[in-house]
Amino acid sequence: MFSVFTQVIYTSAGWLAAAWTQAGLAALTLPRSSREEALAGLKEQLLLWEGQEKDKRRGQSPAGEYPCPEDCPGGYPAFLEKALTNYFQGSPADFALPVDLSWCTPFQKKVLLAIREIPCGEVRSYGQVAAAAGHPRAARAAGTTAGLNRTPVVIPCHRVVRQNGGLGGYGGGPEMKKYLLDLDARIKEKTTGT
Numbered sequence: 192m193f194s195v196f197t198q199v200i201y202t203s204a205g206w207l208a209a210a211w212t213q214a215g216l217a218a219l220t221l222p223r224s225s226r227e228e229a230l231a232g233l234k235e236q237l238l239l240w241e242g243q244e245k246d247k248r249r250g251q252s253p254a255g256e257y258p259c260p261e262d263c264p265g266g267y268p269a270f271l272e273k274a275l276t277n278y279f280q281g282s283p284a285d286f287a288l289p290v291d292l293s294w295c296t297p298f299q300k301k302v303l304l305a306i307r308e309i310p311c312g313e314v315r316s317y318g319q320v321a322a323a324a325g326h327p328r329a330a331r332a333a334g335t336t337a338g339l340n341r342t343p344v345v346i347p348c349h350r351v352v353r354q355n356g357g358l359g360g361y362g363g364g365p366e367m368k369k370y371l372l373d374l375d376a377r378i379k380e381k382t383t384g385t
Contacts, residue, residue, distance in 0.1 A: 195237065199226055200272045202279040204370075208233035209271060215289030216271065218341045221363040222279070236341055271345075278344065281377050283311070286345045294341075301325060302336040309350040312379025314372070316354045330354075338362060350375065 196211040205222030208229035220232040267288050278284035290307075292300050301324035308323070309315050315323070321333040337348040338360060349371040353359045361368035 198268045200275055202276050204279040212291045214291035216342050217291040283382050290342050299336045302333045303346050307346045312375045314350050314352045
């Protein structure tokens with residue numbers, strides 16, 4: 192297996208597990224009921240990644256330059272833990288950290304970066320995400336890419352919905368997607384008063 196640093200985080204929503212490569216955050220689970228379940232979910236994600244064909248995309252630079260803020264002792268893992276703790280407590284959270292998207296095709300990377308720009312408390316349709324990625328006719332492919340996202344919450348694929356406003360699919364299931372969207376709405380209300 193490629194070299195990763197594994198992190199387990201407890202939040203008010205449950206246990207999450209993260210994996211880091213030298214390029215950034217490589218994988219993140221959604222909240223689970225136990226530490227063991229979070230680690231098992233992370234292991235599944237990493238095995239899928241390892242099983243993919245290794246090609247020249249491996250080693251691409253991370254998605255964006257996010258220097259670690261001075262107030263995050265311990266570097267990015269501590270920064271992620273603080274952000275997730277705040278987020279699941281219903282407070283604004285800063286997820287400006289590098290994400291390892293070396294597994295992506297150029298199209299997938301554009302889609303995931305477009306999703307990453309969706310503000311908390313807002314949603315976009317799959318078509319809008321495809322257009323933002325420069326491929327306005329690729330709504331279905333944008334949806335497929337959202338389903339491949341390995342770093343939910345940090346890349347908030349739960350904020351992508353159907354054109355008609357329906358939830359659409361989500362790797363964590365419809366209940367988790369609704370929970371995250373409701374949480375986003377409460378955070379937005381808290382920060383903007385709307």
